[in-house]
Amino acid sequence: MFNFKSYAKAGSIQEAIELLGKNPEAHLIAGGTDMLVKLHKGKAQFDHLVDIHDIAELNFITQNDAGDITIGALACFTKVAESELIRKHIPVLSQAILTIGGPQVRNMATIGGNLCNGVPSADSATPLIALNAVVTIEGSKGPRQMPLESFFLSPSRVALAQHEILTAITVTRDNYADYFGHFHKYAMREAMDISTIGCSAVCKIKDGSLQDLRLAFGVAAPVPIRCKGTEDNVRGCKINPKLLADIAKYVSADVRPRTSWRAAKEFRLQIITTLAQRVVEQAILNAGGTLQ
Amino acid sequence: MNRYICFTVNGKKKEIRVDVRQSLLEVLREQLGLLRVKQGCAGGECGACTVLLDDAPIDACLYLAVWADGKSIRTVEGESRDDRLSRVQQAFVDEGAVQCGICTPGFVMAATSLVEKHKQQKVSRYDIRRGLAGNLCRCTGYDTIVTAVQKCLDDDD
Numbered sequence: 001m002f003n004f005k006s007y008a009k010a011g012s013i014q015e016a017i018e019l020l021g022k023n024p025e026a027h028l029i030a031g032g033t034d035m036l037v038k039l040h041k042g043k044a045q046f047d048h049l050v051d052i053h054d055i056a057e058l059n060f061i062t063q064n065d066a067g068d069i070t071i072g073a074l075a076c077f078t079k080v081a082e083s084e085l086i087r088k089h090i091p092v093l094s095q096a097i098l099t100i101g102g103p104q105v106r107n108m109a110t111i112g113g114n115l116c117n118g119v120p121s122a123d124s125a126t127p128l129i130a131l132n133a134v135v136t137i138e139g140s141k142g143p144r145q146m147p148l149e150s151f152f153l154s155p156s157r158v159a160l161a162q163h164e165i166l167t168a169i170t171v172t173r174d175n176y177a178d179y180f181g182h183f184h185k186y187a188m189r190e191a192m193d194i195s196t197i198g199c200s201a202v203c204k205i206k207d208g209s210l211q212d213l214r215l216a217f218g219v220a221a222p223v224p225i226r227c228k229g230t231e232d233n234v235r236g237c238k239i240n241p242k243l244l245a246d247i248a249k250y251v252s253a254d255v256r257p258r259t260s261w262r263a264a265k266e267f268r269l270q271i272i273t274t275l276a277q278r279v280v281e282q283a284i285l286n287a288g289g290t291l292q
Numbered sequence: 293m294n295r296y297i298c299f300t301v302n303g304k305k306k307e308i309r310v311d312v313r314q315s316l317l318e319v320l321r322e323q324l325g326l327l328r329v330k331q332g333c334a335g336g337e338c339g340a341c342t343v344l345l346d347d348a349p350i351d352a353c354l355y356l357a358v359w360a361d362g363k364s365i366r367t368v369e370g371e372s373r374d375d376r377l378s379r380v381q382q383a384f385v386d387e388g389a390v391q392c393g394i395c396t397p398g399f400v401m402a403a404t405s406l407v408e409k410h411k412q413q414k415v416s417r418y419d420i421r422r423g424l425a426g427n428l429c430r431c432t433g434y435d436t437i438v439t440a441v442q443k444c445l446d447d448d449d
Contacts, residue, residue, distance in 0.1 A: 001311065001313045001314055001315075001318065002313045002314075002315065002356075003313070004313060007293055007312045007313070009358070032354055032355065032356065032359075033336055033354055036315075036336075036354045036355075036356075037335045037336060037354065040334055040335060051356075051358075053356070053359050054359065078348070101336070101426065102339065102425040102426025102427070103349055103402065103405075103406075103423060103424075103425065103426050104336070104339060104342055104349045104350050104351045104402070104426040105336055105351070105354075105426060107345070107348045107349060107350050108336075108350050108351070108354060108355060190422075190425070191422060191425030191426070192337060192425055192426065
């Protein structure tokens with residue numbers, strides 16, 4: 001039996017916000033795959049739960065008339081990865097999600113939970129920040145939106161006030177149309193493992209030049225990050241092998257890896273420079289480019 | 293902290309009272325006596341507690357019993373009919389895909405879902421391994437298990 005002291009089930013976003021407002025110590029529980037493991041180990045900070053598992057209005061994937069794609073925070077990983085919309089328009093997100101856990105975990109874990117957990121290794125985070133995803137947050141003062149990239153504050157801390165809920169993640173059409181991407185997760189095992197380094201790249205090419213590149217890393221800093229310095233340095237450059245060498249050179253200035261039991265800082269930096277080249281190369285190939 | 297839930301377990305409707313702090317695994321084993329659903333790691337790593345929730349595999353250890361309200365659960369107890377093993381169970385026997393047995397009920401359910409989802413599709417051994425990646429077996433080395441699943445997928449019926 002899990003050891004929590006109080007439990008309230010919310011049937012709607014509004015009800016969840018009210019329940020959070022009533023108990024300042026309350027935490028949201030969604031898919032449970034992170035929270036219940038922590039509860040199993042007796043973590044006292046999760047004594048009071050507001051259960052949003054079954055809020056139907058948060059479980060959807062839609063595209064509006066403008067072409068923008070919105071994913072409800074409670075869509076489970078399997079639903080997102082197998083969605084025709086996602087596979088057609090932002091396949092890099094499906095690719096990243098299919099490296100998370102195993103089938104059972106992906107059937108339970110939610111995309112919103114993965115982001116709100118706020119860990120630097122969240123594998124759904126790097127493709128989404130590379131796609132300039134925007135999150136919608138609702139709270140007692142109404143809804144607000146912010147770039148996903150600024151949602152991550154520090155390890156396990158995100159820009160959510162106690163009374164707020166992440167409700168949706170949106171990728172606008174201009175951020176995915178004509179962009180091609182690739183993801184790679186470096187881990188010790190091919191499944192059921194946590195990223196040592198995760199890397200996402202999306203790019204747009206034209207006439208043999210890199211019109212735009214967006215490069216994101218997980219576990220390369222205290223939070224999932226974009227490599228803006230590298231992106232600015234290579235935007236508009238001719239696509240050739242030298243470009244990849246330049247990316248490897250620039251990327252170390254954008255990252256701040258650290259040593260953990262999983263890997264030493266120096267090893268992480270080695271993986272980062274290698275993946276930056278390989279992942280960008282594959283993204284360029286996916287976009288129909290060549291590196292000759 | 294009790295709630296009533298109404299759900300289907302192996303085709304039979306059940307209405308029972310559960311504590312909101314109970315996992316689905318605890319309710320299946322302790323209240324419904326379905327002891328072939330095993331607890332391994334209790335942390336979503338090993339898959340010994342795999343059951344099908346609306347035909348998709350989940351780890352019953354990381355799933356609150358209250359969430360099963362209105363859902364349909366399948367455990368290995370419901371897979372054989374009139375003492376006849378299911379196709380997947382029979383394939384595990386035929387291939388010798390069993391040794392100590394503690395992972396087997398979970399593997400059979402994960403494999404059943406994989407076979408139902410990809411029936412008569414071309415599925416590589418690598419994809420079968422990925423489809424069973426949420427289940428650990430420390431005895432067999434997996435090869436016989438993958439072969440058992442491959443044979444089920446190749447079936448015509």
